[in-house]
Amino acid sequence: MGLKCEVMGWGRMFWGGPLASYLVYIDVQLIPAERCAKLLNVPVIGAMDDLLCAMDEENTTKQQPCYGDWGSPLMHGDIVYGIVSNIVGCGSANLPSVYTDVYKMVDWIEDKIETFSAGVFYFIDSLVLLAAAFAHLGSFVLFDFV
Incomplete structure (x- = not known):
């Protein structure tokens, strides 16, 4: 697995659930583009050029950004690596979350x-x-x- 990061946002707490009433933090790890593309069933070349993917593979949590979290930062320490750009999982345990790669943009x-x-x-x-x-x-x- 890759770099451990934190995502924060005010989005839904779970699929179809209420919006957060306080800033929520979740922990995810970056995954390679090849693995992400395979999980999302998209071609690796071109589709993943300016994106990052991350997952929480901890069986007890399976945390992901959800609706309302678009634009939230993907951070490691005080460095922003990505911005929530596509809500893919939001309750699906086996799909990664997708972020715009700030460095490439x-x-x-x-x-x-x-x-x-x-x-x-x-x-x-x-x-x-x-x-x-x-x-x-x-x-x-x-x-x-x-």
């Missing part, structure tokens, strides 16, 4: 942050200019009346 993530940040700054700059224009117009109009 870092360029895309940085691009989105940069794009979003530029948009936010452009919006803020536009508001400042608009406020300055109104202030200038207001003072100009006030000057005309004096």
Whole structure:
């Protein structure tokens, strides 16, 4: 088995069950892409390029992310390795959970942050200019009346 990780989320406690009323942590272990593809009955090449798979094979727990956990982190210590992307198991003891591999997607993530940040700054700059224009117009109009 691979690296032991922790997943946290606010999703359903079990298939068809209630949403968690507190942040729930589960323990899983990464599994090789070949094994994951075989368990999910998908081709290894292409389908698993930017994904990670993990399972809890402990017979007493069989924990997995469930509905409502999309976007939750797959962590080891304080490092995020993946993000819950596909709810496959959620109560099925023999299927792995699937995560987007953060490391392989870092360029895309940085691009989105940069794009979003530029948009936010452009919006803020536009508001400042608009406020300055109104202030200038207001003072100009006030000057005309004096």
